[in-house]
Amino acid sequence: MEAKTQVHHLFPVCCLPDWEMGREFIENCKHGVISYTVVRIVSTFVAFVTELSGHYNEGNFDFKSAWSYIVVVTNFSQMWALYCLVLFYKATHKELQPIKPFGKFLCIKMVVFATFWQAALIGILVKAGVISGEKTWDFYKVEDVSTGIQNFCICVEMFIAAVAHYYVFSHTPFVDPDAPSYPCWASFRSMFDMSDVRQDMTDHVRVVGRSVKDTVLRTMPRRMNQNERIRLLDNPSTVQPVINEVHDQTNANLTDDNETSETNQRIIIE
DSSP: OTTSOOOOOOTTSTTSOOOOTTHHHHHHHHHHHHHHHHHHHHHHHHHHHHHHHTOOOTTOOSSSSHHHHHHHHHHHHHHHHHHHHHHHHHHHHHHHGGGOHHHHHHHHHIIIIIHHHHHHHHHHHHHHTSSOSTTSOTTOOHHHHHHHHHHHHHHHHHHHHHHHHHHHTOSGGGOOTTSOOOOHHHHHHHHTOOHHHHHHHHHHHHHHHHHHHHHHHHHHHHHHHHHHHHHHHHOHHHHHHHHHHHHHHHHHHHHHHHHHHHHHHHHHHO
16 A cells, blocks of 8 residues: 555645555544444434433424534434545555455445435425425324325335345355355344444544544643743733842853853963
């Protein structure tokens, strides 16, 4: 990776400094993608709490509900994660070509991201009045209509995605007739092993925490010096003794230097 040509940032973040090819580039792409996982967990917890308290209001894009803010935050996180994936693909597309990553990328990300953007678009249409509750049953509100449309679309889309997954993520390249067979339970246990995801998230939280800690430590001495200067200026009675002390110390240093110079001259003359 270090020997590769430098990959520059794309529009609209082309003003950011380039990530040095090698470990820095891989780590930034990795943590940019994993950041969405952390944001999604936090936003799901917030959605659960606000739903219980009656402030979630899914499908109501009026910025008086928690759903509106969760959509905005999650959308930015998704866009950054997608950007990091595209940047990584741009740098390694030749090495990844044998596994045909583009179809896999579309199948996974369309399921995760397109369904979310679809929900946001339906919410905007509800806010604009395109989707209304006037032509529905009396016991349905417009939010119920938007949620029902989203759920129906997901049911249809997941069937199409399942068929696409069968062909894009084919099992045939991994079939080895000479390999020993494993019990069915062992295969299921391997499928549900989340240790790698847990390790990646732990590393991401550690990196973010270290970055925040370094930023705080860099700014603390500067603030302390500013506070000390402010305290001295706010209390004039303490300024003059400090000035006198510095003046006396300076005079003492000059006297010592003069005595040393005279002694050296005597030694040279003798």
